[in-house]
Amino acid sequence: MPRQQLQVLNALDTAKTQLYHFTAIVIAGMGFFTDAYDLFAISLCTKLLGRIYYHVEGAAKPGTLPPGVNSSVTGVALVGTLAGQLFFGWLGDKMGRKKVYGMTLAIMVICSLASGFSFGRERRSVMACLCFFRFWLGFGIGGDYPLSATIMSEYANKKTRGAFIAAVFAMQGFGILTSGIVALVVSASFDHAFSAPSYATNAILSTPLQADYVWRIILMFGAIPAALTYYWRMKMPETARYTALVAKNAKQAASDMARVLQVDIEAEEQKVEVISQDTRNSFGLFSKAFLRRHGLHLLGTTSTWFLLDIAFYSQNLFQKDVFSAIGWIPPAAKMNAIGEVFRVARAQTLIALCSTVPGYWFTVAFIDIIGRFAIQLMGFFFMTVFMFALAIPYHHWTLHDNRIGFIIMYSLTFFFANFGPNATTFVVPAEIFPARLRSTCHGISAAAGKAGAIVGAYGFLYASQSSDPKKTDAGYPPGIGIRNSLIVLGVVNFLGMVCTFLVPEPNGKSLEEMSGENEEDEVEQTTTHRTVPV
Numbered sequence: 001m002p003r004q005q006l007q008v009l010n011a012l013d014t015a016k017t018q019l020y021h022f023t024a025i026v027i028a029g030m031g032f033f034t035d036a037y038d039l040f041a042i043s044l045c046t047k048l049l050g051r052i053y054y055h056v057e058g059a060a061k062p063g064t065l066p067p068g069v070n071s072s073v074t075g076v077a078l079v080g081t082l083a084g085q086l087f088f089g090w091l092g093d094k095m096g097r098k099k100v101y102g103m104t105l106a107i108m109v110i111c112s113l114a115s116g117f118s119f120g121r122e123r124r125s126v127m128a129c130l131c132f133f134r135f136w137l138g139f140g141i142g143g144d145y146p147l148s149a150t151i152m153s154e155y156a157n158k159k160t161r162g163a164f165i166a167a168v169f170a171m172q173g174f175g176i177l178t179s180g181i182v183a184l185v186v187s188a189s190f191d192h193a194f195s196a197p198s199y200a201t202n203a204i205l206s207t208p209l210q211a212d213y214v215w216r217i218i219l220m221f222g223a224i225p226a227a228l229t230y231y232w233r234m235k236m237p238e239t240a241r242y243t244a245l246v247a248k249n250a251k252q253a254a255s256d257m258a259r260v261l262q263v264d265i266e267a268e269e270q271k272v273e274v275i276s277q278d279t280r281n282s283f284g285l286f287s288k289a290f291l292r293r294h295g296l297h298l299l300g301t302t303s304t305w306f307l308l309d310i311a312f313y314s315q316n317l318f319q320k321d322v323f324s325a326i327g328w329i330p331p332a333a334k335m336n337a338i339g340e341v342f343r344v345a346r347a348q349t350l351i352a353l354c355s356t357v358p359g360y361w362f363t364v365a366f367i368d369i370i371g372r373f374a375i376q377l378m379g380f381f382f383m384t385v386f387m388f389a390l391a392i393p394y395h396h397w398t399l400h401d402n403r404i405g406f407i408i409m410y411s412l413t414f415f416f417a418n419f420g421p422n423a424t425t426f427v428v429p430a431e432i433f434p435a436r437l438r439s440t441c442h443g444i445s446a447a448a449g450k451a452g453a454i455v456g457a458y459g460f461l462y463a464s465q466s467s468d469p470k471k472t473d474a475g476y477p478p479g480i481g482i483r484n485s486l487i488v489l490g491v492v493n494f495l496g497m498v499c500t501f502l503v504p505e506p507n508g509k510s511l512e513e514m515s516g517e518n519e520e521d522e523v524e525q526t527t528t529h530r531t532v533p534v
Contacts, residue, residue, distance in 0.1 A: 005512065006250075006272065008240045008257050008265050013158045013510050020260050024155050025164060027236060028148040029171035030229040034108055035141045036175025038222040039077055042134070044183045044345050045215035046070055051337040052212055053123035062337070069127055075457035076131045077138035078313070082450035084142020089443015092143075093436055096247065097151050098238045100143065105233055107140030108226045116220030142450070146442035149430035153438075154239035155260075158510045162367035165427045170360035173418065177357055180349030182221050187341040190214050211337045245435040245517065248276050275517075285437055293516060297432050298441060300502025304376065305425040305449035307496035311383060311489045312417050314456035315410075355411035359418025371507040372424045373500065379420010380497035386413045387490030394483035421496060425449065431506040434515040 005013070046065055055063030065073065084104070092100045111133050118129040148168055156164040190210055237260060243253035254267040283289035329343050367375060390409050425445070433441040506514045 005510070006244060006268055006275075008244060008250075008254050008268075009510070009512065011257065011261055011263065011265055012155065012240060015157045015261055017157070017160060018261070021156065021160075021164060023232075024152060024236070025167045027229055027232050028152050028168045030225050031105060031108075031144040031148055031233075032168055033171040033175040033178070034112075034222055034226040035144055036172035037179045037225070038108070038112060038137055038141060038175075038219075039081070040176050040348075041179040041183070041218050041222065042074055042077065044179065044341060044348065045218060046073060047344065048211060048215050048337055048341050049073065049127075051340075052215075053126060071458045072131050073127065073134070075454055077134040077141070078450050078453045078457055080135040080138025081142040081145075082138075082447045082454065084139040085145050085443040085447040085450060086142075087139075087443075088143025089146035089439045089441075089446070092147050092150060092439030092443075093246070096238050096242055097147055097154075097439065098234075098236060101147050101151070101236070102230065102234050104140045104143030104147065105226050105230050108137060108144070109223045109230070111137035111140060112223035112226065113220055116216035118216075142443075142446070145426070145446040146430075146439045149426060149442050150439045151236070151239055153430035153511060154241040154435070158508060160368055161431065162372060162427055162507060163364050165430055166360070166364045166367050166423050169423055169426045170357075170364055170418075173352065173357040173360040177349060177352040179218070180345045180352055183218050183341055183345035184349060186214055186217050187338050187345060191336070191338040191342060214338060214341060241435045241511065244272055245275065248272055285440060290437075294433060294441070296502050297504060298444065300499060300504075301425065301429045301432075301441075301445040302448035303499040304380075304421060304496050304503060305429075305445050306452040307492050307499065308380075308417070308421040308425055309449040309452035310456040310459075310492050311387075311413075311496075312422050312456075313453035314459075314485070314489060315413060315417070351411055351414060355415040356418055359415040359420070360423060362415075362419040363423040366419075367424070367427065368507060371505050372428050373503065373505045375419065376421045376424040376428075376500050376503065377497060379416045379418075379422070379424070380493050380500060382416040383413050383420065384490050384493040384497060386410075386416070387486050387493060391483055391486035391490060394486065421500075428503055428506060431511060432504055432514045434517055435511070438511075438515075 050064035050070075051062045053063070054065055054069075064070075088100055088104055114133040115130060115137060118126050118133060120126040120129055149165060152165045152168050153161060190213070237256035238247075238252075240253040240257045243249050243256065250269040250272040251267040254265040258265045283293075329340075329347060335343060363375060386409055390406065390413075429442040429445040430438065504514070511517075
């Protein structure tokens with residue numbers, strides 16, 4: 001039997017869409033804009049780093065990063081993100097969302113700038129310095145996941161809560177798009193001013209000294225949007241659900257939300273006291289009571305996010321390798337260093353513009369209409385279909401006349417990732433767990449996702465670049481490693497579809513309904529039942 005909701009929380013649940021909703025989306029969303037920019041911009045720079053620091057004098061081909069260095073440069077930020085999600089998710093429940101929110105943004109700004117200033121006399125020193133700062137950059141990014149999702153869910157009304165949380169996450173699409181645009185502008189500017197034509201006869205000689213500035217500028221640009229929102233992030237009041245249900249300060253919660261909603265709200269201190277004494281809602285993380293009520297939910301959110309990120313980050317971080325394998329990007333020996341950055345950035349920008357960004361906003365438009373479960377199941381299903389459709393007839397698609405078809409199919413996997421599980425796995429963990437554990441459980445779910453991203457970043461790197469020498473000698477075309485990788489990703493997406501059945505549907509329900517926090521104590525229910533006259 002549900003307990004009567006606190007007035008301040010009921011006011012939030014039933015509030016009409018107002019300016020403060022959009023303000024919260026922009027403030028929280030700019031963090032995700034920066035997150036995506038920083039995580040995916042590195043994929044635009046790895047080929048350039050190989051040319052600058054690993055070219056062997058007199059070699060017939062441009063230099064490339066060794067697989068171990070490439071995976072470290074690409075994946076170390078993901079390792080930091082995983083650690084940050086667990087740490088800041090836990091801290092957000094202990095100290096409050098707002099107090100921790102500023103820490104994550106400051107780390108992101110400092111480490112974005114520091115990544116561009118990576119120094120050293122030898123290439124080993126530069127790579128080590130870059131990896132060090134990108135780890136801590138990822139650590140700050142990791143904190144943004146549970147905190148942004150939790151803050152937005154606790155500010156939103158229950159009618160459009162899914163759309164508001166998804167809109168915060170959709171800023172990730174603009175971050176990916178902007179990373180490509182910035183790389184295009186920077187590379188085009190330097191290519192025009194300093195380098196030889198993009199298709200030089202001897203591309204090895206076309207790596208000007210100024211190329212070292214290109215990757216540094218691209219990485220440092222990520223500090224700008226984060227720095228611009230720091231002031232406004234610090235002005236946001238703490239969420240009423242944390243203040244009332246976790247900090248037990250009814251007066252402060254009512255005062256903060258009265259100012260935000262511009263209405264009078266009563267400070268129900270006695271009701272908060274009753275809620276705080278309810279033993280049914282005092283269980284700890286991974287206790288028997290938690291596992292009984294939310295164990296399968298946490299398994300569902302962690303498993304689906306883990307499987308989704310294996311596929312999603314593999315696709316994003318190594319799409320340049322896929323495009324090279326099908327011939328959409330010319331061989332490195334036919335381009336100078338900066339021209340290659342331009343080509344890779346153009347391909348990534350087109351994919352982001354035509355499929356990634358629209359996919360996010362389709363989710364925003366439909367998530368509160370058809371629900372989280374349906375969107376996630378549909379997304380995994382179509383990702384599975386398109387992966388197998390690319391992989392099984394792979395050699396057919398890689399023929400010259402079929403490249404456009406391959407790109408269209410490949411783009412559709414990005415569309416249904418974002419109009420699907422990439423958005424819903426972020427939304428649902430912020431809605432189904434108790435307020436005192438919400439940030440922690442979202443951090444655990446997100447960390448499981450980043451574990452999948454690490455598997456994708458390291459595993460897909462080796463899988464896509466390797467091929468069986470015996471098969472190659474026997475006449476198999478190059479790129480057999482990418483084909484097998486696409487098959488594996490198809491299987492991964494199918495498993496994600498199966499695990500989706502563990503995740504509940506929070507559409508149209510209040511956060512307290514989903515978490516069970518507004519349920520009356522069993523003793524109280526029994527007493528009430530006994531006093532009813534016959």
